[in-house]
Every structure is written in structure tokens, then in C-alpha cells.
Amino acid sequence: MSRFWSKTVKNLTPYVPGEQPKLSQLIKLNTNESPYGPSPKALAAIASANTDGLRLYPDPNSDSLKQAIAKVHGLKSDQVFVGNGSDEVLAHAFLGLLKHEEPILFPDITYSFYPVYCNLYDISFKNIPLDEDFAINTKDYIRKNGGIIFPNPNAPTGRALPLSDIKALLESNTESVVVIDEAYVDYGTESAATLVNQFPNLLVTHTLSKSYALAGLRVGYAVGHPDLIEALERVKNSFNSYPIDKLAMAGAVAAIEDQEYLHSISKAVIQTRETLVKDLSQLGFETIPSQANFVFTKHPSKDAAAIATALREKHIIVRHFKMARIDQYLRITIGTDEQCASLVNALKEIV
Amino acid sequence: MSRFWSKTVKNLTPYVPGEQPKLSQLIKLNTNESPYGPSPKALAAIASANTDGLRLYPDPNSDSLKQAIAKVHGLKSDQVFVGNGSDEVLAHAFLGLLKHEEPILFPDITYSFYPVYCNLYDISFKNIPLDEDFAINTKDYIRKNGGIIFPNPNAPTGRALPLSDIKALLESNTESVVVIDEAYVDYGTESAATLVNQFPNLLVTHTLSKSYALAGLRVGYAVGHPDLIEALERVKNSFNSYPIDKLAMAGAVAAIEDQEYLHSISKAVIQTRETLVKDLSQLGFETIPSQANFVFTKHPSKDAAAIATALREKHIIVRHFKMARIDQYLRITIGTDEQCASLVNALKEIV
Numbered sequence: 001m002s003r004f005w006s007k008t009v010k011n012l013t014p015y016v017p018g019e020q021p022k023l024s025q026l027i028k029l030n031t032n033e034s035p036y037g038p039s040p041k042a043l044a045a046i047a048s049a050n051t052d053g054l055r056l057y058p059d060p061n062s063d064s065l066k067q068a069i070a071k072v073h074g075l076k077s078d079q080v081f082v083g084n085g086s087d088e089v090l091a092h093a094f095l096g097l098l099k100h101e102e103p104i105l106f107p108d109i110t111y112s113f114y115p116v117y118c119n120l121y122d123i124s125f126k127n128i129p130l131d132e133d134f135a136i137n138t139k140d141y142i143r144k145n146g147g148i149i150f151p152n153p154n155a156p157t158g159r160a161l162p163l164s165d166i167k168a169l170l171e172s173n174t175e176s177v178v179v180i181d182e183a184y185v186d187y188g189t190e191s192a193a194t195l196v197n198q199f200p201n202l203l204v205t206h207t208l209s210k211s212y213a214l215a216g217l218r219v220g221y222a223v224g225h226p227d228l229i230e231a232l233e234r235v236k237n238s239f240n241s242y243p244i245d246k247l248a249m250a251g252a253v254a255a256i257e258d259q260e261y262l263h264s265i266s267k268a269v270i271q272t273r274e275t276l277v278k279d280l281s282q283l284g285f286e287t288i289p290s291q292a293n294f295v296f297t298k299h300p301s302k303d304a305a306a307i308a309t310a311l312r313e314k315h316i317i318v319r320h321f322k323m324a325r326i327d328q329y330l331r332i333t334i335g336t337d338e339q340c341a342s343l344v345n346a347l348k349e350i351v
Numbered sequence: 352m353s354r355f356w357s358k359t360v361k362n363l364t365p366y367v368p369g370e371q372p373k374l375s376q377l378i379k380l381n382t383n384e385s386p387y388g389p390s391p392k393a394l395a396a397i398a399s400a401n402t403d404g405l406r407l408y409p410d411p412n413s414d415s416l417k418q419a420i421a422k423v424h425g426l427k428s429d430q431v432f433v434g435n436g437s438d439e440v441l442a443h444a445f446l447g448l449l450k451h452e453e454p455i456l457f458p459d460i461t462y463s464f465y466p467v468y469c470n471l472y473d474i475s476f477k478n479i480p481l482d483e484d485f486a487i488n489t490k491d492y493i494r495k496n497g498g499i500i501f502p503n504p505n506a507p508t509g510r511a512l513p514l515s516d517i518k519a520l521l522e523s524n525t526e527s528v529v530v531i532d533e534a535y536v537d538y539g540t541e542s543a544a545t546l547v548n549q550f551p552n553l554l555v556t557h558t559l560s561k562s563y564a565l566a567g568l569r570v571g572y573a574v575g576h577p578d579l580i581e582a583l584e585r586v587k588n589s590f591n592s593y594p595i596d597k598l599a600m601a602g603a604v605a606a607i608e609d610q611e612y613l614h615s616i617s618k619a620v621i622q623t624r625e626t627l628v629k630d631l632s633q634l635g636f637e638t639i640p641s642q643a644n645f646v647f648t649k650h651p652s653k654d655a656a657a658i659a660t661a662l663r664e665k666h667i668i669v670r671h672f673k674m675a676r677i678d679q680y681l682r683i684t685i686g687t688d689e690q691c692a693s694l695v696n697a698l699k700e701i702v
Contacts, residue, residue, distance in 0.1 A: 002578035004528050004552055006450040014588030017411050028407075037403025046401045046598065052388025054567035054602070056379075057560070060368050084435055087591045099357040120589040177355050201355055209408070216405035216597035227353035237365030238471040240438045246567035247397065247598045251405070 008120070015116040018319055027342055029333040030317040032155075032184075032294050034213035036268065036336075038251070039261040042214065045254035046247050058249055060241045065249050068256040069221050073193045079223050081232040082252075084243040086183060086207035086220025089232070091117055092239070093149075093203060093222065096231040097177045099123045100146035104176075107136055109326055111155050111181065130325075134288055134296075135159055138169040148173060151181040153189050156321065156331040158290030163190040170199045177228065179203045184292035186211035186266045187273070193223050200225040210293055211266050212255045219244065219252040269293050273334045279344045283351055298329045302351045310350045316343055359471070366467040369670055378693055380684040381668040383506075383535075383645050385564035387619065387687075389602070390612040393565065396605035397598050409600055411592045416600050419607040420572050424544045430574050432583040433603075435594040437534060437558035437571025440583070442468055443590070444500075444554060444573065447582040448528045450474045451497035455527075458487055460677055462506050462532065481676075485639055485647075486510055489520040499524060502532040504540050507672065507682040509641030514541040521550045528579065530554045535643035537562035537617045538624070544574050551576040561644055562617050563606045570595065570603040620644050624685045630695045634702055649679045653702045661701045667694055 001010065018031035037043075066080040073080075083089035094117040098104045106114050108127040118125045128140045134157045141148050148169070153160035170178055180192045182204055193204045203224040209215035222232060236243065244252070255262070273295065277287050280297055287297040298304060308320040308330060319331040334340065352361060369382035388394075417431040424431075434440035445468040449455045454475040457465050469476045479491045485508045492499050499520070504511035521529055531543045533555055544555045554575035560566035573583060587594065595603070606613070624646065628638050631648055638648040649655060659671040659681060670682040685691065 002576075002582065004448055004579060005582045006447055008450060009447045009582045009585050012585045012589050014585050015592060016588075017408070017592040020408055020410055022410075031408055033408065034406045037406050043401055043403075043405075047398065050394055050397045050401065050598075052394075052564075054394075055385045055388050055564040057368070057371055057382055057384065057566040058569070059371055059373075084594055084596075085591060087593075091590050096357055096360045097355055099359060116589050120586070213403075213406040215408040215593075218409070218593055218596040225353075228355060231353065231356045231360045234360050234363045234365050235471070237367075238363045238467050239442050240436060241366060241368040242438075242566075242569055243435055245435075245569040245596065245599055247401075248596055 011119065013116065013119055015113045019317065021317065025315060027316040027335060027339050029335050029339065029343065030319045032210055032333045033215050034210060034265060034269070034293070035334065035339060036213055036265040038213040039255045039258040041258045041261070042251040042255040045250040049247050049250035054246055058242050058244060058246045062244045062249060064253050065244065068253045069223070072256055072259065073223055075193070075196060075223055078226040079196060079229060081222045081229045082244055083220050083236065085209060085218045086181070086205050087113060088243060089205050089220045089222050090181065092232045092235040093179055093205070094118065094123060095121045096235040097203065097228060098147035098149065098179070100176070102144055102146035102176070104147040104149065105141050105145045106149045107154065109134065109157065111151055114149060130157070136161055138165045141169060142172050145173070145176055147176045147179070149179040149181060151183060152192070153184050153291040155184065155292065156294070156319070156326070157288050157296045158184070158292040158294055159288050160189040160291035163192060166192045167195060170195065170202055174201060177201050177203055179205065181205050183207045183210055186262065187270055187293050188291040196223050196225065200227065203228050208252055208255060211262060213265065214251065214255055217248045217251050219248050269334050272337050272340055275337070276334065276340045276344070279340070283344070283347055294331050294333045296329050296331050299351055304328045304330050307347070307350055311346055314346045316346055362470065364467065364470055366464045370668065372668065376666060378667040378686060378690045380686050380690065380694065381670045383561055383643070383684045384566050385561060385616060385620070385644070386685065386690060387564055387616040389564040390606045390609040392609045392612070393602040393606040396601040400598050400601035405597060409593050409595060409597045413595045413600060415604050416595065419604045420574070423607055423610065424574055426544070426547060426574055429577040430547060430580060432573045432580045433595055434571050434587065436560060436569045437532070437556050438464060439594060440556050440571045440573050441532065443583045443586040444530055444556070445469065445474060446472045447586040448554065448579060449498035449500065449530070451527070453495055453497035453527070455498040455500065456492050456496045457500045458505065460485065460508065462502055465500060481508070487512055489516045492520060493523050496524070496527050498527045498530070500530040500532060502534060503543070504535050504642040506535065506643065507645070507670070507677070508639050508647045509535070509643040509645055510639050511540040511642035514543060517543045518546060521546065521553055525552060528552050528554055530556065532556050534558045534561055537613065538621055538644050539642040547574050547576065551578065554579050559603055559606060562613055564616065565602060565606055568599045568602050570599050620685050623688050623691055626688070627685065627691045627695070634695070634698055645682050645684045647680050647682050649681070650702055655679045655681050658698070658701055662697055665697045667697055
């Protein structure tokens with residue numbers, strides 16, 4: 001604490017991301033990265049952009065990237081916003097679209113960055129508890145609010161809502177913005193991006209960090225009504241004119257245009273997930289049905305933190321949250337078949 | 352305007368960056384980019400990082416980059432903060448270190464992003480007029496304030512203050528943070544980074560977008576007392592855990608380690624600047640003494656906006672600001688010798 005800090009800084013409780021260990025030789029199943037590399041076309045596009053042209057600023061509007069995203073979703077460029085990872089996109093959405101008189105609503109168990117944004121921008125919020133099966137019940141959100149946000153599928157549970165539930169919520173909630181955070185949508189969930197033309201208060205966010213295997217490149221985006229996008233652009237242009245660098249732009253465009261590759265590696269992850277869930281079940285683990293590239297699982301008798309520690313001794317890292325309701329669960333990223341087999345073998349010895 | 356916008360968004364007046372034209376065949380002297388490419392070592396480092404490893408998140412703390420920066424300045428890593436361009440670094444400094452009860456102070460003619468940040472974060476400010484020679488008089492800043500910020504050399508004037516003036520200001524102003532924005536410091540100005548160990552309220556910001564010729568990569572940094580750096584880290588970790596992507600990290604480390612290249616291209620720009628100032632003088636232009644990679648110049652009889660338009664017809668872009676006191680000036684980025692010769696020839700025809 002320093003007398004030079006602003007009040008805002010003094011009151012912050014920053015987000016703590018999952019560990020990025022500098023050791024190699026680890027099986028890293030803690031931060032929901034893809035076990036497969038990005039599209040070879042993305043790497044080739046980056047190589048082509050890696051020239052003396054880096055002396056020039058990037059396009060501040062990222063037009064080519066917006067066009068590629070718009071095309072994939074059957075939308076127009078002015079329905080697309082891009083940022084330095086979906087975290088930056090979400091930050092701008094909190095300040096620009098979710099800061100109102102009434103508290104915003106999000107689940108009690110969800111992406112733990114949401115309350116951090118609220119703290120940063122002085123936004124009041126109310127947690128809506130997941131039901132006893134750790135499911136979001138959208139009817140619980142039908143109340144006065146300044147906005148609604150949740151991931152679909154939810155994190156860290158992996159549980160998804162059908163599109164019909166999202167649509168019903170939007171039909172009931174027309175006076176505030178609803179943000180559906182679809183970081184994990186490509187692993188088996190129907191995207192709400194198809195509802196964007198129908199609901200002017202719907203914002204859907206995506207990231208290239210998971211299914212596109214480009215966590216290292218920092219690109220995320222949002223789609224929504226042009227008025228919502230304009231709000232995000234106004235915040236962005238009051239903060240940083242050029243958040244997407246030239247290499248990220250080139251790589252992201254090529255990755256998004258390569259939908260075939262996206263589908264092939266997403267499908268592989270889904271297959272591995274189904275096998276892992278069965279294997280965990282045979283070891284006694286109870287796993288929440290997952291539509292994500294991770295599973296949320298607990299053992300009926302063995303303490304979750306103890307399992308995480310024992311796994312780490314065997315050079316396998318998973319994520320454990322010391323939080324009410326979920327401190328007996330582990331969030332395990334889906335790795336390759338080989339990595340998941342190693343995990344299962346290690347767990348056999350531990351439990 | 353939309354009913355879904357927050358009050359913050361409704362009140363914003365976003366920054367307008369210089370044009371990034373999509374046409375080639377232009378002589379682009381409008382956004383102070385380097386006429387030379389980045390260090391070949393930076394391009395090689397980026398190529399080495401362009402692998403399947405992009406599937407993993409970058410180091411959220413950017414340790415290797417902080418170490419490289421600390422070494423160049425003879426500081427420690429905990430005295431260094433890094434961000435997605437110095438604009439992001441400045442944004443976090445405004446929210447974390449310059450938002451207090453008293454208004455902050457900056458020149459009436461300066462980087463036009465400063466009032467935009469104040470607007471975004473609801474920070475009160477007071478403009479201190481430059482003197483009639485467009486110089487900053489640091490004595491004018493000895494008054495109650497919530498913080499002080501100005502570029503050295505100043506933009507868009509290019510005029511620099513000696514380090515002794517900065518030091519005297521810091522000796523008088525001990526109760527609030529002083530930010531010296533050194534975006535253009537490598538073209539002939541003494542850096543205040545050497546004063547960081549002496550003054551716990553000094554923050555010095557740098558960018559890789561100008562002298563390092565990496566505007567396309569989006570990397571900037573700040574050096575200061577660890578308490579000031581901690582404030583920036585707290586804001587950053589409440590906003591976006593990973594603002595520096597893996598490619599930017601690799602390229603920036605290599606560029607910073609190649610000080611020899613930095614000095615060689617900075618020296619070339621300084622030499623071209625001296626020639627251009629002489630050539631402009633022969634055409635009747637009056638140029639403010641510049642220590643930057645641009646000059647700020649006016650013609651005694653020909654309207655600045657008209658000159659800018661005429662240059663554009665000849666495929667040369669310079670920057671003109673429609674603002675009080677400076678609407679008869681043009682800001683011209685220093686290009687290569689050939690580009691500046693073309694500019695001078697075009698101006699000969701115009702004036």
C-alpha cells in the first residue's frame with residue numbers, strides 16, 4: 001500500500017490466473033489450453049507478417065479480423081468487436097454495458113474474473129446460486145437487474161445450457177444487456193451468436209485461446225447489435241487504440257478462416273473427454289456433465305486438494321479452487337489421449 | 352447512443368489515432384513510426400516463437416521482458432511494468448496513480464490521449480499552457496495537484512526539457528506522482544529513468560513503437576518505485592492477465608537486448624531530422640527545435656491545412672491538428688533521407 005495509490009487501486013482484489021510453470025516435462029492440465037497446436041495456416045500467416053512492416057502501427061479497427069469473424073457467424077463487421085483476449089473484451093463490456101444503477105447478476109460459481117471487473121469499475125453485483133446439480137437455472141435471473149452475464153458452458157463446472165433456455169431468458173429480459181461468455185462453446189454447445197440479429201441486448205463473447213489453440217496470441221471477440229459494439233469501441237478507443245498487434249491479427253484471421261481445422265481438433269478433444277469421464281467414473285470419481293475442454297470432478301472419499309498435491313508430485317498439474325461449494329472438486333483440462341491416460345494411471349495410485 | 356450504454360460510455364470522447372491508410376505507394380509521415388525496420392534479431396526471435404507453443408498462455412508476469420528492460424536501465428525487475436503499448440501502460444497509470452481528489456496537471460498542448468483517459472476514469476485535470484515558444488515551464492507545475500504528466504520531449508512540439516528541470520520539479524513536488532512520458536526520448540533527450548531510485552513518486556514510460564521500430568508489436572513499459580509498479584500490476588491483474596502475447600514478448604526481449612541497433616537507427620533519424628530542419632528553413636518554414644522523430648513546423652504565409660491537403664494529393668501524409676494555438680502547424684514524421692527529400696520537393700511546389 002502506498003500513499004500514491006488511487007482509492008481504486010487500494011480496493012482491488014486482482015484475479016489470479018492459473019499457474020504457467022516454467023518447467024517443461026510437466027503434464028499441464030490446469031489452464032484449459034488446447035493439447036493440439038494452432039492451425040498450420042495461422043503459423044504460416046504469422047510468418048508472412050513477421051517483416052519490417054512491424055515498424056508500422058496495426059490497423060486500429062482490425063477490419064480484416066472483424067470481416068473474418070463476421071463471415072463465420074453470418075453477421076456484418078459492425079456487429080463484431082475484437083480485443084486482446086476475451087478478458088479485455090469482457091472488461092470493456094463490464095464498463096461499457098454492465099455498469100448501471102441496478103446490480104448485475106451472475107452465478108455464485110462461475111468465472112472468477114467477473115467480481116474482479118465489478119470491483120475495478122465499481123459495479124454492484126448479485127450472485128445467483130447454481131442449483132444443487134451445479135446447473136444455471138435461467139428462471140432465477142428473471143428479476144430487476146443492471147445486466148446478466150454467465151459462461152455457456154459454465155466454468156469451472158463445464159455444464160451447458162440449451163439454446164432454448166438462453167432464448168427464453170432473452171425474451172423475458174429485454175431491458176438490460178445479457179452477455180453469454182462462450183469461451184468453451186466449440187466443445188459441444190449451441191452458440192447464442194445465432195440469436196444476435198433477434199435480440200438487440202445480447203452480447204456473445206468468444207476467445208481464440210481454447211478451441212483455436214492460440215492462448216499465446218491474445219485474441220478474443222464479441223458479437224452483438226451494432227449499438228452494443230459501438231459502446232465497446234468507444235471504451236476501447238478511450239483506452240488503447242491498437243490492442244491487436246500485426247502478428248496476432250494475421251494469425252487470428254488465418255485461424256478463423258480454417259474452420260475445418262477448428263472442427264477437427266475440437267472433435268478430438270470431445271472424444272478424449274468422453275473416454276476420460278468413463279475412466280474417472282471407474283475410479284469412483286463423480287464428474288459433472290461437461291461440454292467444455294475440461295471436466296469438474298470429485299472423489300467421494302479422497303480430499304481434492306490432497307489429490308492435486310499428489311498429482312503435482314507426479315508432474316501433473318490440475319486446478320483446485322479453495323472456494324465454498326467447490327473445494328472438493330478438481331478442474332482437469334482435457335489433454336491428449338496419452339496425457340489423459342497418464343493422469344488416470346496416476347489417479348489409480350492416488351485414490 | 353443506446354439505452355444499454357453505461358453513463359461512462361455516453362460521456363466518452365474517444366481518442367482519434369493518426370490515419371493508417373491501406374494504400375501503399377504513400378510516403379507516410381503522419382504517425383511517427385520508424386522509417387527503418389526493427390532489429391533483425393527481433394524478427395528472428397519472433398520466428399523462433401512462432402510454433403505450436405502458441406497454444407499455451409504467455410507468462411502473465413512477462414518476467415523475461417521485465418528483466419531485459421531492467422538490465423538496460425540498471426534497475427530491478429520489480430521496478431518495471433509492461434503493457435500492450437505505452438497507451439495501455441498510461442491508461443493503468445491514470446486509473447491507478449493519477450486519480451485523486453486534486454486535479455492532475457498537464458500541458459494545454461500535448462499528447463491528446465491524456466484528457467481522454469481523464470474522461471474515461473472521471474479524473475479532474477487542469478491544463479497548464481506552454482509558454483509562447485511552446486516550451487513547458489516546470490515552475491508552472493508547482494501548485495497543489497493530484498499528479499503531473501507530460502511527455503519529454505513533448506508531443507506534438509518535439510521540444511525537450513533538460514534533466515535538471517525534471518529533477519528540480521521532482522524536488523519541489525513530492526506529494527503526488529510525476530509521470531514523464533518518454534515515447535520519443537531516444538532521439539536526443541536525457542532519460543529521467545536515471546532518477547527512479549532517487550524519487551519514489553517518479554514514473555517514466557517508454558514505448559517500443561518509435562525508436563525500436565515495433566509499432567506493429569504493441570509493447571510499452573514503465574519504470575518506477577516498486578510501490579508504483581505494484582499499483583499498475585494490481586490494475587492490470589484486475590483487467591487482463593496476459594496483455595503481452597508470446598510473439599510480442601519474444602520480439603521485444605530481442606529488440607531491447609540489441610541496443611547497438613537501436614542506437615544506429617536512432618542516430619540515422621537524428622541526422623535526417625537536422626537536414627530536414629535546414630531544408631524547411633530555406634523554404635521559409637519555422638520549426639520548433641525538435642528532439643523527437645518528428646518536427647512541428649509552420650509556414651508564415653501558407654495555411655497549414657491547405658499544405659497538408661496539397662501534400663496528400665502528392666501522396667505524402669503528414670499530421671495536422673485542428674486545435675487552438677497549433678492549427679497553423681504541421682507535425683511531420685522523420686522518414687528516410689529519400690522520403691524527406693521527396694517531401695521537401697513537394698513543399699517547394701506548394702509554398
